Amino acid sequence: MKGGIRLFYSRLLRVKEIGSLSGLLIIIIIFSLLSGKFLTRENFIGIFTITSELGIIAIGVCFLMIAGEFDLSVGSVFAVAPMIGALLGKIGVPMVGAFFVSLFASAVIGYFNGLIVIKTGIPSFIVTLGAMMFYRGVLLAVSGGFTITFMGEDTAFLDALGGKIFMGMRASGIWFIAATIIFSIVLNNTKYGNHVFAVGGNPGTAKALGINVNRVKLINFVLCSVMAGLAGFTMFGRFHSIDPTAGSLHELEAIASAVIGGALLTGGYGSIVGAFIGAFLIGVMRSGLILAGAPSYWYQGFIGVVLVISVIINTKIRKAVAG
Amino acid sequence: MTGAASITQEERDKKIREYLVYMENVTVRFGKVVALRDVNFSVKKNEVVGLLGDNGAGKSTLIKALNGYHQVDGGEIYFNGERTNFQSPRDARDVGIETAYQDLALVNLMSISRNFFLGRELVMGNRFFKFLDKRKMDEVAAHSLAEVGLRNIREMHETVNFLSGGERQAIAIGRASYFGAKLLILDEPTAALSVAETEWVLRLVSEAKEKGLSVIIITHNAYEAYEVSDRFVVLQHGKNYADLKREETNAKELIEVIAGRK
Ligand SMILES: Nc1ncnc2c1ncn2[C@@H]1O[C@H](COP(=O)(O)OP(=O)(O)OP(=O)(O)O)[C@@H](O)[C@H]1O
Numbered sequence: 321m322k323g324g325i326r327l328f329y330s331r332l333l334r335v336k337e338i339g340s341l342s343g344l345l346i347i348i349i350i351f352s353l354l355s356g357k358f359l360t361r362e363n364f365i366g367i368f369t370i371t372s373e374l375g376i377i378a379i380g381v382c383f384l385m386i387a388g389e390f391d392l393s394v395g396s397v398f399a400v401a402p403m404i405g406a407l408l409g410k411i412g413v414p415m416v417g418a419f420f421v422s423l424f425a426s427a428v429i430g431y432f433n434g435l436i437v438i439k440t441g442i443p444s445f446i447v448t449l450g451a452m453m454f455y456r457g458v459l460l461a462v463s464g465g466f467t468i469t470f471m472g473e474d475t476a477f478l479d480a481l482g483g484k485i486f487m488g489m490r491a492s493g494i495w496f497i498a499a500t501i502i503f504s505i506v507l508n509n510t511k512y513g514n515h516v517f518a519v520g521g522n523p524g525t526a527k528a529l530g531i532n533v534n535r536v537k538l539i540n541f542v543l544c545s546v547m548a549g550l551a552g553f554t555m556f557g558r559f560h561s562i563d564p565t566a567g568s569l570h571e572l573e574a575i576a577s578a579v580i581g582g583a584l585l586t587g588g589y590g591s592i593v594g595a596f597i598g599a600f601l602i603g604v605m606r607s608g609l610i611l612a613g614a615p616s617y618w619y620q621g622f623i624g625v626v627l628v629i630s631v632i633i634n635t636k637i638r639k640a641v642a643g
Numbered sequence: 644m645t646g647a648a649s650i651t652q653e654e655r656d657k658k659i660r661e662y663l664v665y666m667e668n669v670t671v672r673f674g675k676v677v678a679l680r681d682v683n684f685s686v687k688k689n690e691v692v693g694l695l696g697d698n699g700a701g702k703s704t705l706i707k708a709l710n711g712y713h714q715v716d717g718g719e720i721y722f723n724g725e726r727t728n729f730q731s732p733r734d735a736r737d738v739g740i741e742t743a744y745q746d747l748a749l750v751n752l753m754s755i756s757r758n759f760f761l762g763r764e765l766v767m768g769n770r771f772f773k774f775l776d777k778r779k780m781d782e783v784a785a786h787s788l789a790e791v792g793l794r795n796i797r798e799m800h801e802t803v804n805f806l807s808g809g810e811r812q813a814i815a816i817g818r819a820s821y822f823g824a825k826l827l828i829l830d831e832p833t834a835a836l837s838v839a840e841t842e843w844v845l846r847l848v849s850e851a852k853e854k855g856l857s858v859i860i861i862t863h864n865a866y867e868a869y870e871v872s873d874r875f876v877v878l879q880h881g882k883n884y885a886d887l888k889r890e891e892t893n894a895k896e897l898i899e900v901i902a903g904r905k
């Protein structure tokens with residue numbers, strides 16, 4: 321019997337998301353006790369909307385982190401993509417077309433991030449920090465710092481991306497869930513996913529066994545950036561306007577989501593479902609603190625604490641099950 | 644010793660045609676360091692070659708130049724009669740060259756079976772969607788590792804981080820021998836092994852030879868090398884130093900040669 325319990329316990333620890341999931345539950349319980357309005361359907365739908373935009377970014381960031389690289393420019397891309405969409409829409413380009421042009425532009429940004437990292441060997445942290453500042457600067461210059469609003473009639477497509485679908489739930493939530501499922505399957509159940517783990521875990525070994533390390537990294541940079549562009553577009557779908565400062569700090573929150581979800585900063589380990597939970601946890605904290613009546617300043621501080629605690633717990637669990 | 648210049652064109656063509664591996668005047672540089680300078684190296688079909696030399700002599704670099712891990716800065720490499728242009732070890736694996744590396748064997752945070760099949764994953768599904776056949780990979784890995792004596796490992800899902808040095812090495816060797824079709828390269832396979840495990844590796848080399856494979860075995864242990872090899876190539880400071888047939892020498896002499904005293 322005792323052996324059975326121990327086996328169950330060790331199996332449970334082996335679930336990569338166990339740390340973040342327990343954290344999420346604890347925080348939900350705390351906030352439900354603090355505010356009666358917290359544990360309501362409306363509130364959770366609201367949380368999920370905020371979470372979706374951050375979460376879609378976090379999935380891409382997590383996927384790239386597992387391959388051993390960072391992308392700090394996702395917050396800027398999050399605004400660049402819809403900005404391109406809005407500007408194209410303004411001159412009469414159909415929204416569907418504008419959407420794909422924007423995603424393509426996001427892909428190109430990701431491609432250049434990856435290319436510079438691979439060709440120069442400069443850490444991606446620095447390269448994408450530069451990219452983050454550069455594209456944010458371009459955004460502010462192009463928009464003059466003002467919010468750009470899309471006045472077109474053609475909003476059906478935008479609604480499909482970020483509009484309300486049922487019970488106040490927004491379409492972005494569907495994209496978030498779909499992306500989580502797809503990326504999770506690719507990561508855990510395909511050849512490519514196996515290569516992603518290997519490239520992040522030990523690029524030398526990956527190369528020695530015939531995996532094209534640079535190609536994997538490049539693809540992941542592109543995917544990460546496209547996800548950020550997609551997330552930006554779902555926000556555009558929600559507001560039909562785009563503020564050139566949108567997405568600031570999303571890069572750090574996305575990394576925080578991935579890390580809370582168990583991803584290793586050094587690559588080779590992580591979970592997409594974990595990043596999903598991590599993003600959700602951040603959304604829960606934001607909403608819970610507001611409902612609990614805490615001044616909004618507390619939000620950041622609170623996330624910081626949760627981030628560090630979760631890394632401590634995740635590290636302990638990982639050391640126990642994966643070494 | 645014998646340079647490429649000292650043989651006639653016909654002899655050279657014949658060697659290229661008949662040998663499994665023919666490397667000629669291979670040079671590899673790392674920045675200013677010349678790791679290999681005009682090295683000649685060959686392996687006949689069904690031959691076991693012991694590649695010897697002191698630390699830093701260039702042994703690992705030579706086999707990495709052969710299997711496409713490093714690109715050469717000079718020289719030509721032929722495999723099975725054809726000039727190779729391996730851009731990556733993937734190309735070498737595709738033609739039947741498997742390597743158990745000294746330093747790059749496994750990804751620590753990945754499971755045993757994922758490591759075993761890294762770069763050679765088994766998939767199932769249709770033309771559009773292919774998924775890892777995890778069950779099959781676990782089965783095959785468990786089976787092959789049991790065959791190579793790793794019977795204590797039950798969980799193919801466990802990460803290799805928890806394994807001992809010998810077990811890790813055994814996985815790398817087991818993998819190479821499982822996939823190796825023509826040439827098996829073992830870079831210091833016995834460095835982390837116990838006496839019994841070392842015997843297992845040497846037996847594996849003999850079995851590979853019986854199956855018709857060629858083997859390159861790198862080791863610092865002249866006795867081990869002498870036990871299984873048909874021929875010995877000794878490198879020193881990135882250059883050819885000696886090339887001895889088994890009949891011409893013995894383990895004691897090999898030690899002297901490796902140390903550069905002979
Ligand atoms: N990637 C690299 N970058 C720079 N120098 C390298 C690299 N790989 C090897 N060298 C250098 O090339 C030389 C030969 O190294 P190599 O690893 O081939 O030696 P070795 O014969 O395998 O030695 P050992 O028995 O210690 O494994 C050494 O001087 C080494 O420092």
Ligand SMILES: [Mg+2]
Binds near residue numbers: 702
């Ligand atoms: Mg070596």
